[in-house]
Amino acid sequence: MDVQHPFSDETTELPDPTEMPDIKVGAMAASKPYVAPCTIQEALNYPGELVENWQEKAVAKLGDLVGRYRSLKVFLDSCVKCGACTDKCHYFLGTGDPKNMPVARQDLLRKVYRRNFTLAGKYAPWLVGAVDLTEEVLDDWYTYFHQCSQCRRCSVFCPYGIDTAEISMAAREIMDHIGKGQKYSNEIIGKVFKIGNNLGLPPKALKATLEGLEEEIEEETGAPVKLPLDEQGADILLVTPSADFFASPHMEGLIGYAKVFHAAGAKWTLSSHASEAANFAMFIGSYETMREISLRIRKAAMDLGVKRIIFGECGHAWRVAYSFMNTLAGPFDFLDPKYPVPQHILEFTEEQIANGTVKLDKSKNDHMTLTFHDSCNVARASRMGPKPGGQFDIPRAVIKASVNNYHDMADETIKEKTFCCGGGGGLLTDELLDLRKKGAMPRMRALKEVEVNHGVTHMAAICAICKAQFSKVLPEYGFDREAIVSVHQLVSNAIILDKPNEAEAD
Amino acid sequence: MGYHFNGQDIAHDEEGYLTDLSQWNADLALLIAKDENVAMTDEHWEVVNFLREYYDEYQIAPAIRVLTKALAKKMGPEKSSNKYLYELFPYGPAKQACKIAGLPKPTGCV
Numbered sequence: 001m002d003v004q005h006p007f008s009d010e011t012t013e014l015p016d017p018t019e020m021p022d023i024k025v026g027a028m029a030a031s032k033p034y035v036a037p038c039t040i041q042e043a044l045n046y047p048g049e050l051v052e053n054w055q056e057k058a059v060a061k062l063g064d065l066v067g068r069y070r071s072l073k074v075f076l077d078s079c080v081k082c083g084a085c086t087d088k089c090h091y092f093l094g095t096g097d098p099k100n101m102p103v104a105r106q107d108l109l110r111k112v113y114r115r116n117f118t119l120a121g122k123y124a125p126w127l128v129g130a131v132d133l134t135e136e137v138l139d140d141w142y143t144y145f146h147q148c149s150q151c152r153r154c155s156v157f158c159p160y161g162i163d164t165a166e167i168s169m170a171a172r173e174i175m176d177h178i179g180k181g182q183k184y185s186n187e188i189i190g191k192v193f194k195i196g197n198n199l200g201l202p203p204k205a206l207k208a209t210l211e212g213l214e215e216e217i218e219e220e221t222g223a224p225v226k227l228p229l230d231e232q233g234a235d236i237l238l239v240t241p242s243a244d245f246f247a248s249p250h251m252e253g254l255i256g257y258a259k260v261f262h263a264a265g266a267k268w269t270l271s272s273h274a275s276e277a278a279n280f281a282m283f284i285g286s287y288e289t290m291r292e293i294s295l296r297i298r299k300a301a302m303d304l305g306v307k308r309i310i311f312g313e314c315g316h317a318w319r320v321a322y323s324f325m326n327t328l329a330g331p332f333d334f335l336d337p338k339y340p341v342p343q344h345i346l347e348f349t350e351e352q353i354a355n356g357t358v359k360l361d362k363s364k365n366d367h368m369t370l371t372f373h374d375s376c377n378v379a380r381a382s383r384m385g386p387k388p389g390g391q392f393d394i395p396r397a398v399i400k401a402s403v404n405n406y407h408d409m410a411d412e413t414i415k416e417k418t419f420c421c422g423g424g425g426g427l428l429t430d431e432l433l434d435l436r437k438k439g440a441m442p443r444m445r446a447l448k449e450v451e452v453n454h455g456v457t458h459m460a461a462i463c464a465i466c467k468a469q470f471s472k473v474l475p476e477y478g479f480d481r482e483a484i485v486s487v488h489q490l491v492s493n494a495i496i497l498d499k500p501n502e503a504e505a506d
Numbered sequence: 507m508g509y510h511f512n513g514q515d516i517a518h519d520e521e522g523y524l525t526d527l528s529q530w531n532a533d534l535a536l537l538i539a540k541d542e543n544v545a546m547t548d549e550h551w552e553v554v555n556f557l558r559e560y561y562d563e564y565q566i567a568p569a570i571r572v573l574t575k576a577l578a579k580k581m582g583p584e585k586s587s588n589k590y591l592y593e594l595f596p597y598g599p600a601k602q603a604c605k606i607a608g609l610p611k612p613t614g615c616v
Contacts (some may be wrong), residue, residue, distance in 0.1 A: 198614030
């Protein structure tokens, strides 16, 4: 239910989130993430440092990729420079650097593609903007393909549907193959293979964390809510980002999932082998690594003998799971065919609310007025539930079932037009904080508008990256750090749990 | 890259996290904290010592909730909030406190 807030009669004019910035050439030329050192690169079977014949190797890899991915070739061939994408990128809006216009970003790769793989580019490069891959071009690649969060907002507005995300994934894949990888993403992928998750959380620590949470929930609610780990024969395997075992407000969401499963009487488990939903291999465009990470989930599901797989609140994990998991790690014919593979935790929770197994007391969230930040990979790269638009409607339905006060942000900033949080796509690293702050600007302006005009106090999200990014940048824009919440945190606050002694008394 | 300490160069990464965790000691922690503009008080040491004890046992820093709960037990409920931790370590309790405690940086979506 949308509540009429006393603020909503008169609205105050505030800065437009989609306002075209002044152009500042080269404004972000110095923004680069740390380059992965040798040890991190070699653990992923990439060269430890820039190889000697890197130009040749890079062009060969580009040829390999356009041969493998028809989509990439179409995207590189079909741009007509119509300009529809220019002001659609949050990093362009926040920085004014023209190389952050999606078309300009694409052209960094396109000009090298043209030079090497098109007739006109080979014989008359000056006519078609084709150039050789020089050190300067490579430097631009590293700089500006790490200023794309692969959020795909530009592709919504492109009349040809050109997806800059795929182009930036390809560029990063090429750079990895010549020895110029990004430290943040590649270190994390290495940890998944070595320890089992992005965080580097060993099974013993995971077990202790979950036991601690069980105690805490029981102390607080009186209900014996469990967070089972590696429970053989459970029906449901929950795969969730490891940030849910560590950070706030992520962990408050995890508590919410556990309470929902408890109320639904579901037999569920987490897995120490698949203790990570995230799959950063997508960010670096590596199909092979993305597959290896996905196979961990398959193995865990088979070993534990579960009937269904449910994903926790993680944006890009849901994209990988929903859009690619079946081809990467399928077939999943060993699971119960009654349920979709995979399922999102929100689908599960919505169903429990609809059929009455989960009961909610909305007044428990009356100290807040909520809005919802659609996470890019859920909004634009996947769906949820059986109906089109489910990825927009299901989260809102669950929030509105949990709170009395809710108001959406401006239409041009939500659903398929949502703005990235500013930290997606492998950019959630401290050395890119300036970029992250600037890239968050459109979302922060949209939030400000509903704060001022509709009394919104909190923003809910369903992505671990969004939650961490907003915790960091909200204070920079004058908001409270804890104004970002997990959707299942709202469920957790509102859920009515039977206490065992009360049940007996009945 | 290194901290100049007792006539030695103690290596750290681009962000100041120790490369070799065994080189940590309390005096070095003071130097790292100074670099971070954190003036170490008993309250800061409570956090740093807890992080190190936890790391010893589990090879990872504790979750924020685990940390706040432990502080509440030791120092009272008013010390059990995220806000309190950010007052002590303005850059973020997980990352800044880990750096000072000589632990690796928590990675991932945190």
